[in-house]
Amino acid sequence: MVNIIIDGKNIQAKEGSTLLESAVSGGIKIPTLCYLKEVSTIGACRLCVVEVEGMEQLVTSCNTPVKEGMVVRSRSEKVIKSRKMTLDLILSNHSTNCFSCPKNGDCGLQSYCKEYGIEKSSYEGSRSKIKKEILHSHPFLSYDPSLCIHCQRCINTCSKTVGRKAITSGKNGIFTVIDAPFGEDWKNTICESCGNCAQACPTGALTEGRRKKYQPWEVRKVLTTCPHCGTGCQLYLVVRGNKIVDVVSAEGPSNKGRLCVKGRSGSFDFIHSKERLKYPLIKNKKTGEFEKATWEEAMDLVASKFLELKKEYGPDSLAGFACSRSPNEDIYMMQKMVRTCFGTNNVDNCARVCHSASVAGLAMTLGSGAMTNPIYDITHHDVDCILLIGSNPEEAHPVVGMQIRKAVGEGARLIVVDPRDIGLSKQADIHLKLKPGTNVAFANGMLNVILSEGLEDKEFIKERTEGYEVLAEIVKDYTPEKVAEICHIHPDQLREAARMYAAAKKAPIIYCLGVTEHSTGTEGVMSISNLAMAVGKLGKPGCGVNPLRGQNNVQGACDMGAMPGDFPGYQKVRNPEVIEKFEKAWGVPLNHKQGTHATDVFPAATEGRIKGLYIFGEDPVVSDPDTHHVIKALESLDFLVVQELFMTETARYADVVLPGVSYAEKEGTFTNTERRVQRVRKAVTIEGEMRSDADIFMDLMNRMGYSQPYLTASEIMEEIASVTPSFAGISYERLDAGESLQWPCTGKSHNGTPIMHVGKFTRGLGWFFPAEYRPSAELPDEEYPIIMMTGRILAHYNARAMTGRTPGLNEIEGRSFIEMNEKDALKLGIVNGDRVKVSSRRGVIESTARVGVKVSQGESWMPFHFQDGNANWLTNAALDEYARIPEYKVCAIKIEKA
Structure with missing residues (x-):
């Protein structure tokens, strides 16, 4: 540490830090426009200058390192005069149509001009005479050069934070210009549409289109966790009235202020979609059509039907699938309902088909x-x-x-x-x-x-x-x-x-x-x-x-015991002590038999062994392999309940559809891929008769004869902590106080476990498993000569129930395609962009060929997001011996020109 004085205040500063960092640590505010911590320290804007005793010139505080004994003045007459001149010069080339600017009231330049009394420039800037084209062809982002102050925050953010280098600087005569990839050719650029550049821009030069729809004084921000992949990015939902109008990234431990295009632009349109289910639906057996029902009618039917099937065929004739996008608290109550009321361990989640x-x-x-x-x-x-x-x-x-x-x-x-x-x-x-x-x-x-x-x-x-x-x-x-x-x-x-x-x-x-x-x-x-x-x-x-876990809370779904062999915290069903513990905690006898995996439920349903199925927030008709096989299983059931936000492909086969609520309409927690438990907070209430998912489960439990108290999300987490050693120290009190906790967190004074297996493995000694290579279950032959793999793309997530309701994401990528090798395409007479027929032993679809060298000869690849050519009509339901996971990544197909 070194000792310095800023504005008469003694400050201990870390050696190697800058004057700006030291001032901030001492509570002294210094204005900046081009500076971004750990991203941009070029000192180009000159607004952060300070006066240092012994130095003739003012220095930029953002990149001047501290030295022992420095005496610094951040608001001397000389400093104030310099800052005013800097703002005057910047404003000379800056359009001052503030009322029409999307960043009005949220612009750094505007704020500093007001603070330093600069109402208009004393100069006519040479740039201001040049006609500048506004780039606004991109579905989300636009660039207005007349508002650009050339601070290079966007360039440095794209290069250093995002690592993409899609925004660069160039030359127009004697002037440096920002080359932003938002013109008519935006699809041909390497831009990922993440919008981190727009958030970094201190003026209205680089903005998102939706920014024009609100003013900063009209909105409130709700800190929550992204609902897409398992990274667990922290973000703010920007709410105007009762509607989410924007998303802003937060400084979370896993994202460090970053967001992707899905998190920033695909996290709220679906919440306000007109296609949301608003009230319970019961299928009319005679007409096959859904009819609106009251909650009383729907819940009575669901409870009575499951009890009837349980009585007639036994508890193991029932099963439930939990939602890996829903909070831990919902999932915990769902698996508890299956175990205490259905009387079976036939509960699982979509980790069965991914991790x-x-x-x-x-x-x-x-x-x-x-x-x-x-x-x-x-x-x-x-x-x-x-x-x-x-x-x-x-x-x-x-x-x-x-x-x-x-x-x-x-x-x-x-x-x-x-x-x-x-x-x-x-x-x-x-x-x-x-x-x-x-x-x-x-x-x-x-x-x-x-x-x-x-x-x-x-x-x-x-x-x-x-x-x-x-x-x-x-x-x-x-x-x-x-x-x-x-x-x-x-x-x-x-x-x-x-x-x-x-x-x-x-x-x-x-x-x-x-x-x-x-x-x-x-x-x-x-x-x-x-x-x-x-x-x-x-x-x-x-x-x-x-x-890297797939969905936002697939780790949590496993942690919460939505698995046929595990109670919450991976406490084994086959362990008599565990059974005894949960029987005491939940107050009822429990099934001692390990349950059926989700991927085995479908053949069991086809064979008549599973009679009733409760699907919470999953769409196996779209997401599971061999779609014909899944549909046949659902049609074989005596009773199917689907609890959802939308009328999904799976929900169409249900006897009862119950409308739940999204992550933005309830309190809870998600557990991300690194075992970090993070808060989800209610931001809006959507008009309709939808109910909190945990409340639905608790209501059903009581209707089925189990005395379940109605608990808040916080109280459910307290119950989770009481029965789950790895969650014993996790509480809303700690999370809301700003603690970042990764399980195992074994007590209220335990700080969580960032790195597992330090000094000793959880099982004691690590076991070298004697693995021998075995070929995939289905390999190419003369009839089906090409291997097909499946996967995700940047713009969408899984079945597109959320991302597919954001028009801009569909503009980025909106249709099915199949990647194939150029040598295979040449043999088949297929060129890039051709419509092709793709078939396997299980089904046939049509898609669009993308010809190149991304895949090797004899191999192909398809995304599984799109219903106009869903790869899962083709994929193979061959299952892994241990985890019963399907072989999505290898199936044999043939490709023909359509």
Whole structure:
């Protein structure tokens, strides 16, 4: 620390910090326009100047480091005169049509001019004479050069914070200009439409179109958590009256002020959609049409029907699916209802079709099926090397992708293991473009190199693991040459990747559905765990095994016990002590038999073993594999209830549809991919008869004979904490006070657990799972010669129930397509943009061909968001042995010109 004086105030400043940072820490305000902490410190605007004793010239405080004994004046006559002149000069080139400006009342330049008494410029700026075209073709963003002060915040934000470099500076004669990608050719730019640049702009130069619809004094801001992917970005819902009109990013631990296009622009239109379900519906058996019902009628029917089926066919004839987009409190009450009232453990959630392999695999090898390290920890803190496997975070988890780009830009090495050329492939040191379904062979090949070259961490293996000898014997057979043949990669690239990962001091493994969604998905996860254990990269900063969870609260859905083998907190159904504990807590006898997985419920329904199904906020007709098979199962049920926001494809098959509310209409918590429990807060009340989802469950429980007190969301969390050791220290009181807690959080004085397995694995010793490579369940043949993979794209999320109701996102990408290799296309006479017929052994769809080299010859890729060509009519319902997860990533298809 060094001692300085600012405006007569003694301040202890951190060595290496700037005068501006020191002033802020001392409560002294210094004006800035171009400065953004850790993003832009160029000092171009000259507004932050201060006077330092012993220095003849004024200095810019944003980039002047502190020195012992400095005496600084931030509001001397000389400083004030300089700032006034600076504002006068900036204003000379700035349009002053403030009343028509979308940032009126929220403009930094406007505020400072008012503070320093500058009403109009004394000069006529040379830029002001130049006619400037406003760029406003983009569906969300626009740029008005007449309002630009060339502070370069947008450029630095796009480059340093987002890592995209879509906004650049150029020249127009003697003038520097900002080249913003929002003109008519916006689709051909590399802009991701995230809007972080617009939030960084201190004037009205760069804005979002919706900014014109409100003034800052008309709105209130509600801090909440993004409802899309598992990153858990913090944001403010901007509310005017009773309507959400905008979203602004907040400084959350996982997003650090960033948002993606979905979070910023796709998080509120759906809430106010005219297509929202407003009242309960009961299907008329004679006409097959839904008819409006009262809550009394609907709830009485649901309760009586489930009790009737339970009495006639037994409790295990019933099942319930929880919603992984809903708060923890709703999910907890839903699984409690299934267990106490239905009398079965047949409860599950959509992790069954995405990351159940992570939950099962990591639980077996490490003892806890969750991400081991925080997002910030594995993308910052001088990470040396990132091993990215089966994950496209730039599109599926964009804010994580932004942070990976930033890390690579700052020197981290990157290994991409993916069958496609994803965006990060271009920045990778090595891209192993392996054949889909060969992850286990790849991991064993990496281990072969590590062990044969003596790169393993012998001490870590000896002290903290078991099963090493068996695995070491297995991987001897997986030579780089053999693995290269299996995976369709080069053996020397495999060797280099293994050396790079093993030698790095800090090297996280980050993976996603490209690892899990296979018939050997759990073995793929455990193989990755083997790899990290072999080099001792677990329980340490900047390391670990890190699955990026898909939906906003899919981690929470698993945590809350919406799984057939687990009570909340992964307490096992098969453990008699656990059963006894929950019977005592809930006051009723419980079923001791492990339940049926969601993916096994559908064949069980077709066979007549499952009679009644309650689906809360999921759309398996769209999202599950082999759509024909799902529809047949739903039609085989005696009774189906769907609790939803919209009339989804699944809801159309229901006997009763109950209208719930969105994340913006209730209180609760989400648990993000890094185990961080974060608040969701009510922002609006939508007109209609919709009810809080937890209230619906509590009402049904009472109607079915269980005495369930009606609890608030906060009180439900108290009950969760009382029965879940890993949540024992989590409460609304702590969260609302600003604490950021990651489970395990085992007591009220416990600060949570950022990094798992420090010093000791949750299971004691880490287990090396003896994984052998097995081919995918369905491989190409003469009739179906092409492998199809599926995945997400940047602009949309899952079945588009939310994002599909934002017109701008549909303008960015609104229709189905299939990527195919140019050599395959040439053989089939298909060119880019052709309509094609795509078929598998299960179904036929039409889509649009995108021809290129993103996928290898004999392979293809489709997004699963679009109903005009839904890939899940084609996908294979072959299930993983351990987690019962479907093989979305490999199915055999043929492509023909339509």
